[in-house]
Amino acid sequence: MAIKILHWLCRLVLAGVFIYSGYVKLQEPLQFAVAISGYKLVPENLVFPMAKTLPWVEIILGLAVLIGWKIRHFSAATAALLLFFIVVLAITISRGIEANCGCFGLDERISPLTILRDSLFLIPALYLVFEPRLTRRWLKTAPSD
């Protein structure tokens, strides 16, 4: 039962974060494009296509995790995307660029806290990827009646 609750909790958190984040960006693609531009990592002609595509990628990943279809694969994809975001944030901070995060809206400046938050989102994603192995181990070590 506890494993089932943990499984659903991870799915709901991960799906909620990705769907919400994608939805917010989808509502304001140009503002998101400005945010991407601010990172100074992407060539200008790729900024808008990226701003249009990335929100859909996030929404599809979120929906797939929520539905549970090929959950390990899609959880791995969300983990990979989160890792990508973390690397981009770290590079931008280390370059001393004061960019707008563009993560969940307009107002957030990037900071080490943004990296910490994205790292926390990695936990449910990685749990879902390694769930079968982890539950096997837990069931083995659990005291039997």
Add this chain to the structure above:
Amino acid sequence: MIRKSGWMIVLILMSLIWPASALPYDESSGQVLGGSANSPIQIEVFSDFECSACREFYLGTVRQILQEYSSKDKVCFIYHEFPLSIPSHKYSRDAARYAEAAGKLGVKQLLAVMDALFMDQAVWSQDGKIEPSIAKVLSRDDFQKLKNALSDSNINLAIEREIDLGNKNQVRSTPTMFIRYTGKQQKVEGVVTYVVLKQFIDNIVK
């Protein structure tokens, strides 16, 4: 079972988040730089002549958009004065007054004055001597008319109206754009480069 519940949650979420759309924008002031009410895209920008990001946006993006899209009536560009009341922008309201007065003479004169104000930003923002920059780009006759227009109290009222409009629409920094197209509206804060804005516009009007 688990997959079925997942689908149900998806459907509930979709119904909750999908109908969102932008609110209509209150249009009551501003100076039209190009395009017309029939243009499929309307861009309203709130800007300050003493702000460096506004300079970058105007010289790098706005001028090209006016030339490439507004001249073909694809984009209606409306400019709103939004001089920020901060100590480092001592002369931005004065500059806004010159631009507002130039607008009374015509779009050509307004654009010439805006060009001059942004081009010479580093010069006049030092000492507040705006007139020499403007005198360079207007004919003697127009310059005299502009000076006469400056004494009109309506100039200050127009600027106040635009500031009020900006505040009402939660303009917190400059430049801030509101873009309306096909019944939607987007608010964009910060500098949008020409390449990005062009791709966005091309996506709507081919």
